[in-house]
Amino acid sequence: MxxxxxxxxxxxxxxxxxxxxxxxxxxxxxxxxxxxxxxxxxxxxxxxxxxxxxxxxxxxxxxxxxxxxxxxxxxxxxxxxxxxxxxxxxxxxxxxxxxxxxxxxxxxxxxxxxxxxxxxxxxxxxxxxxxxxxxxxxFAEPGAEPLGRTVAVVGAKGGVGASTLAHNIAWAIARDHAVSTVIADLDVAFGTAGLNFNQDPPQGVAEALFAPERIDANFVDRLLSKCTDNLSLLAAPATLDRTNDFGEGAFDGLIDILRGMVPCIVLDVPHVWTAWSRKMVIGADEILVVAAPELASLRNARNLFDLLRQARPNDRPPRLVLNQVAMPRRPEIAAAEFAKALDVTAAAVVPFDPALFGAAANNGQMLAELQTNSRITEILSELGGAVTGRAETKKARPTLLEPILAKLARRKAS
Incomplete structure (x- = not known):
């Protein structure tokens, strides 16, 4: 059977x-x-x-x-x-x-x-x-490829770094876990994925939204901008020439096509609460709620978790990602207390590092491109493995010096 x-x-x-x-x-x-x-x-x-x-x-x-x-x-x-x-x-x-x-x-x-x-x-x-x-x-087509997994990343409030983490998690999934991935920037008016990946594609998510009758696999493929061998970007135009009062199902056709094209789609969901954004979050296979360790984030995260638990009784609970932790001279809610208030265990706790994040943003690079073996990049790689079902992180290729350093360490220990 x-x-x-x-x-x-x-x-x-x-x-x-x-x-x-x-x-x-x-x-x-x-x-x-x-x-x-x-x-x-x-x-x-x-x-x-x-x-x-x-x-x-x-x-x-x-x-x-x-x-x-x-x-x-x-x-x-x-x-x-x-x-x-x-x-x-x-x-x-x-x-x-x-x-x-x-x-x-x-x-x-x-x-x-x-x-x-x-x-x-x-x-x-x-x-x-x-x-x-x-x-x-x-109703699945015989021999059809498995559907891609959608991972929605949403901030509990504005300014908690949800978009930056979404982009870096997508990068980690593609690089460390060798999974073909699309990062879809759904913030049509103010999206930053193009900036963060140092790309300025002529087309992107807006073309699919404003011409839904044209959507098919070939059309969507032309909208994607290649970032790496395994990572493609569906950028937002970040222009204000028209309003973005989309209907509830505005992104449905696009997401359906993407799920048939790649194994993983990371959705960078803007911090707005509309019919379509609510549907994008509730309908995702995995949800990451990004919060800062302060009271407004806790209140909003609690509201999100309560809604999502009620709307998705048969799904895995959302994952909590605490960002900007241990900011100097800022009173904070301890990570354990924050997670306890939501009745969850934090999936990741990302420390505050303005130099690393600032340099990456200004250079249009990912965090791992600047600091390959930093603790933050390890955290995001592990998180990428968790949401794609690949818990083991692909280890970096050893350098020529590693065997010599290991031998010296053993001598010192003895």
């Missing part, structure tokens, strides 16, 4: 605009499916949950068309599931996909279901993410 041991660790494609009906026999399974219906990846689908199992489904569709997907719970020990499935097949439309939720872990039964045209067999107890993954997989 298909391996769904940990579907939460994989990127699950949003379920398309389809109709789904579930016929359950137990309240536990019904509750799980209802929870799945509220998930961010099920926003386009219409799902209805009813009781009665396969018998109720057969009766309901004698005089009504079947939906795109049928979820049927079956208790193998109570009735003959194969006979129930045969009866259901007599009223089921040819295009309907059937997912059976059973309570028996039996390979022979699974094979009988598949021979009868069942698309998937899930074994109870189930969880919402398993249900979503099963439905999503039904």
């Amino acid at each position: 298909p391996d769904r041991t940990d579907p939460a660790e994989r990127v699950i494609a949003p379920v398309p605009r389809i109709t789904i009906q579930a016929f359950c026999e137990t309240q536990d399974v019904a509750a799980v499916i209802e929870s799945a219906a509220e998930d961010r990846r099920m926003q386009k689908a219409h799902l209805k949950v009813q009781m009665g199992g396969a018998a109720a489904a057969t009766e309901a569709f004698r005089s009504a068309p079947t939906p795109n997907v049928l979820l049927i719970e079956m208790h193998g020990g109570r009735t003959n599931p194969l006979a129930q499935l045969d009866s259901l097949a007599e009223v089921c439309d040819a295009g309907t996909k059937v997912v059976v939720i059973g309570h028996v872990n039996d390979v022979l039964l699974y094979r009988d279901f598949i021979r009868r045209g069942v698309s998937e067999y899930l074994i109870a107890p189930i969880d919402p993410v398993t249900v979503i993954a099963a439905i999503s997989d039904l």
